[in-house]
Amino acid sequence: MKRLLHFLLLGGLLLGLQRLTADWPLLAAKKPIHIGSEQVAAVQAEWQGALGRAPDAAQLQASVRKLADEEMLVQEARRLGLNRSDPVARARLLQNLRFAYPESLQDDERLLEQAVALRLDQRDFVVRRRLIQLMQQRFSVGAELSDEALRDTLAANPERYGSARRVAFRQVFLSADQHPHDLAAAAEALQTRLKTASDADLGEPFLGGSQFGFSSAAEIRKIFGTAVAQAAMAAAPGRWVGPVRSAYGLHFIHVDAVQSAQAPDLEAVRQRASYAALEQLEQGHVEQALIGLRHRYPLVVDAPLEASGAMR
Amino acid sequence: MNVFNAACKRLAPLLVMLLLACKGESQLPAAPVTTPGPPGVPAKHCRNFNALRNPYFGDLHVHTTYSLDANTQGTLTTPHDAYRFALGEKLGLQPYDANGQPTRFAQLSRPLDFTAVTDHSELLGETEICTNPANADYNSAECLFYRQSPDQAFIFFNLFGPGTAGVPNASGGKSVPRLPYCGVNGERCLEAAKTPWRDIQRAAEAYYDRSEDCRFTTFVGYEYTAAPQSNNLHRNVIFESEVVPEIPPAYQEYPAAEFLWQALSEQCQAADGCNYLTIPHNSNLSAGLMFQTTDDAGNDYTAEFARTRQQNEPLAEIYQHKGQSECLNTMGAGSRDELCGFEVLPYNNLTGNRFGGLNTGPPMEQDFLREALKEGLRLEGTLGVNPFKYGFIGSTDTHLSTPGNAREENFPGHAGAGLNPRTGVPGLTDVIEVSPGGLAVLWAEQNTRESLFAAMRRREAYATSGPRMQVRFFGGWDIPADLCGSRLFVEQGYQRGVPMGGDLPAARAGSIAPRFAVSALRDPGVSGAEGERSEPLQRIQIIKGWVDAAGLKQEKVYEVAGNPDNGAAVNTDTCETSGPGFASLCTVWQDPDFSAEQSAFYYARVVQNPSCRWATYQCNAAQVDCSVPDDVAPEYQSCCDTSYPKSIQERAWSSPIWYRAQ
Numbered sequence: 020m021k022r023l024l025h026f027l028l029l030g031g032l033l034l035g036l037q038r039l040t041a042d043w044p045l046l047a048a049k050k051p052i053h054i055g056s057e058q059v060a061a062v063q064a065e066w067q068g069a070l071g072r073a074p075d076a077a078q079l080q081a082s083v084r085k086l087a088d089e090e091m092l093v094q095e096a097r098r099l100g101l102n103r104s105d106p107v108a109r110a111r112l113l114q115n116l117r118f119a120y121p122e123s124l125q126d127d128e129r130l131l132e133q134a135v136a137l138r139l140d141q142r143d144f145v146v147r148r149r150l151i152q153l154m155q156q157r158f159s160v161g162a163e164l165s166d167e168a169l170r171d172t173l174a175a176n177p178e179r180y181g182s183a184r185r186v187a188f189r190q191v192f193l194s195a196d197q198h199p200h201d202l203a204a205a206a207e208a209l210q211t212r213l214k215t216a217s218d219a220d221l222g223e224p225f226l227g228g229s230q231f232g233f234s235s236a237a238e239i240r241k242i243f244g245t246a247v248a249q250a251a252m253a254a255a256p257g258r259w260v261g262p263v264r265s266a267y268g269l270h271f272i273h274v275d276a277v278q279s280a281q282a283p284d285l286e287a288v289r290q291r292a293s294y295a296a297l298e299q300l301e302q303g304h305v306e307q308a309l310i311g312l313r314h315r316y317p318l319v320v321d322a323p324l325e326a327s328g329a330m331r
Numbered sequence: 332m333n334v335f336n337a338a339c340k341r342l343a344p345l346l347v348m349l350l351l352a353c354k355g356e357s358q359l360p361a362a363p364v365t366t367p368g369p370p371g372v373p374a375k376h377c378r379n380f381n382a383l384r385n386p387y388f389g390d391l392h393v394h395t396t397y398s399l400d401a402n403t404q405g406t407l408t409t410p411h412d413a414y415r416f417a418l419g420e421k422l423g424l425q426p427y428d429a430n431g432q433p434t435r436f437a438q439l440s441r442p443l444d445f446t447a448v449t450d451h452s453e454l455l456g457e458t459e460i461c462t463n464p465a466n467a468d469y470n471s472a473e474c475l476f477y478r479q480s481p482d483q484a485f486i487f488f489n490l491f492g493p494g495t496a497g498v499p500n501a502s503g504g505k506s507v508p509r510l511p512y513c514g515v516n517g518e519r520c521l522e523a524a525k526t527p528w529r530d531i532q533r534a535a536e537a538y539y540d541r542s543e544d545c546r547f548t549t550f551v552g553y554e555y556t557a558a559p560q561s562n563n564l565h566r567n568v569i570f571e572s573e574v575v576p577e578i579p580p581a582y583q584e585y586p587a588a589e590f591l592w593q594a595l596s597e598q599c600q601a602a603d604g605c606n607y608l609t610i611p612h613n614s615n616l617s618a619g620l621m622f623q624t625t626d627d628a629g630n631d632y633t634a635e636f637a638r639t640r641q642q643n644e645p646l647a648e649i650y651q652h653k654g655q656s657e658c659l660n661t662m663g664a665g666s667r668d669e670l671c672g673f674e675v676l677p678y679n680n681l682t683g684n685r686f687g688g689l690n691t692g693p694p695m696e697q698d699f700l701r702e703a704l705k706e707g708l709r710l711e712g713t714l715g716v717n718p719f720k721y722g723f724i725g726s727t728d729t730h731l732s733t734p735g736n737a738r739e740e741n742f743p744g745h746a747g748a749g750l751n752p753r754t755g756v757p758g759l760t761d762v763i764e765v766s767p768g769g770l771a772v773l774w775a776e777q778n779t780r781e782s783l784f785a786a787m788r789r790r791e792a793y794a795t796s797g798p799r800m801q802v803r804f805f806g807g808w809d810i811p812a813d814l815c816g817s818r819l820f821v822e823q824g825y826q827r828g829v830p831m832g833g834d835l836p837a838a839r840a841g842s843i844a845p846r847f848a849v850s851a852l853r854d855p856g857v858s859g860a861e862g863e864r865s866e867p868l869q870r871i872q873i874i875k876g877w878v879d880a881a882g883l884k885q886e887k888v889y890e891v892a893g894n895p896d897n898g899a900a901v902n903t904d905t906c907e908t909s910g911p912g913f914a915s916l917c918t919v920w921q922d923p924d925f926s927a928e929q930s931a932f933y934y935a936r937v938v939q940n941p942s943c944r945w946a947t948y949q950c951n952a953a954q955v956d957c958s959v960p961d962d963v964a965p966e967y968q969s970c971c972d973t974s975y976p977k978s979i980q981e982r983a984w985s986s987p988i989w990y991r992a993q
Binding site: 078231244292 | 378379380381383386388409411418434441442444527530533534536537538539540541542543544546799801803815816817818820821850851852853854855856857858859862865867913914915917
């Protein structure tokens, strides 16, 4: 009885270990990724196409590394059987074979075997992409976000998460179209009248409006262009400034009130900042996982990249 | 399949019980929903709330690495990247250097106000939850049910799926935040089961500014990619809130627009806080299908079907990378409209020039919106409902995650169709016929999802070919003839008329003809080193379409403001512009040919002075000299293709205002 118990325990342990290590690339046999001269030439052509020049040695090396990483993810996904178990990959492979052999009476499993034998799971770009995506998703799981990381995200992006400085203002407008020759003189006359008359009746109508609630520099710039936005943000409240030139003519600006900028409030933006930070964190996780995986899939370049044919 | 069948058998009784339970439970507890205000009058939330509405500039058609055609062309940028780009942050594009850093960059000199990432749902939607056997929920009752009976699956999804009840209150710093849509049984929504669709939702949540600053709005969306025989019937589906279907209904399961609308109406119900609309695009490439007058089964439109289409599709995309879909200039009075020559693709479906043009033909007038709007009036005459009642937006359709990157000066290519930047030849960044695309502009009280979505619904929207001109367009029976001189142009426009996208009320006794007030400001541009040049306006036109007493479709283009012969020009060797133009244009126009018996639509086209087309900038930079053809490198041969103009006139298209004869 005791022996049987030991046998079962040991057996269970071994089974567990086997299960554990099946997913452990380090213990699996090494399987080099070969990059041939044709692929290297394609990488060079890609650079030439996008930038109009060939990559230097380091750039070529990095591009080849990226290519190899993708191949590595495809191989790893195949090792884990995702090429057969993932429904999207399956559907695509079956679709391909049923298209190629419309008369075939074979069942799905046989066709799938055939597809794998034909290496369609490595060559079909939909399946490749799907397998790469699945692996990346696997690697990104488990990223945990600390408050500290979240604060770093906020500190790095004060404009994204903080409140912009805002001004409430009025404007009086002189249209360049209506004053093709006397714009400066009209502005001078207007400046004098602004000191005494109500601005509501002065100047010309402007489609964008004459009275504005609390607006940020970006919001003002959208309506008036850069110069008016800068003038409004710089103006001291309670007096007219200008004229300021825009694409439309001249503007006099009167800031009525100011709301100062506010630094990001962690609690107020926690959720959305978390989502953004998490995405960055996950990218790091994927990168770490790739580094681990490269031990199992050493890269062999079968083309002269530089003096030596192999890269690390 | 064996496992599947076995599981089905085991769980079949449970399924039946659940289904019966659903049917018996007519009073399902509704998920808590924030009741929106009355249509068009949202509660004030943002600091720059404006009851008279602000123009918000955005892009509703954006692809990232999750789109197959983008990914296979080397696009690795994500929905997060797309939103950061829209916010004005610099985005790196492939190829990558020794440190994995991108070597090309793009940046907007002006951030957008809103953006929807719309990756293709095909190969994205039908994945993890219910179709991946590795997923723990693969054999859950609702998934079995989904796979067996997708039509009824909404019952389950209403029970278990979307809903706002489970919004987590993130308090600790350690836990991975969940998406707001996680339902009563939130565990299933853990990020461990992340999929592209969930990542897309999470990115939308990450960059939607819910604070009173209202800096930027995101929409969860996707592209429904129907293209039978490469004929484009694509739609962008835009959701109003974070409550969206578990799986975006895709073409495989719903192979016609009416099936898509049916699926959305079932899986995205207003009672749960889910609202949607669909925006067709590139009707120019549908080979006559986008506005055909029968349903998928070949039946003629019924009033009900027409109503369904109108309700689901208030807007159409009139311009993007793959050309304009406004008008073709081949039929009737349209042949006098030379501005229809703007960015016309020379083929009629997505096959384009591949395979020597074997699977395509010349573009067809019926695929263009002006003709479709006329057809809509004709159908309204017989059905009582207009199925093709479209307002207009523009967008890019970028496959580089670069929303709003619509300037001619630095077009990095489409990266979906056209040239593949991954293996492209040195030379133009894309095939000569594509272009940088445009923008969507929405008139809304504030920059929130609710307010912008309401603007889309009522079609208070316009398209631009890239520049940021402001366009107001009102129509009414007693709009003052001197409205342009008034400081109350906008107030009066709303009080005494309807804005773009609206319907003229019934004519009053004694009314002679409706008046239309149109006012436009040129793009103010951006000054400074990182600036953005802009051109003045040249003119405004009003385009009228109607069906005459004989049942014939008619159209007329009226020059209503500015000067088409102002002498403005561009030197295409240097791209320097010259000649006068207008900083603003405004007029009140009364239809001189109005007939109360004829239904009609009217839209405004605001036209800039000429400027260089994107390829001209690139050809000039490469010093291509077409006078010596033998010296032109093969990769720049397109520079000398005279079937494409070297200059363009950028423009804005307002949504129409409709008049319905009684």
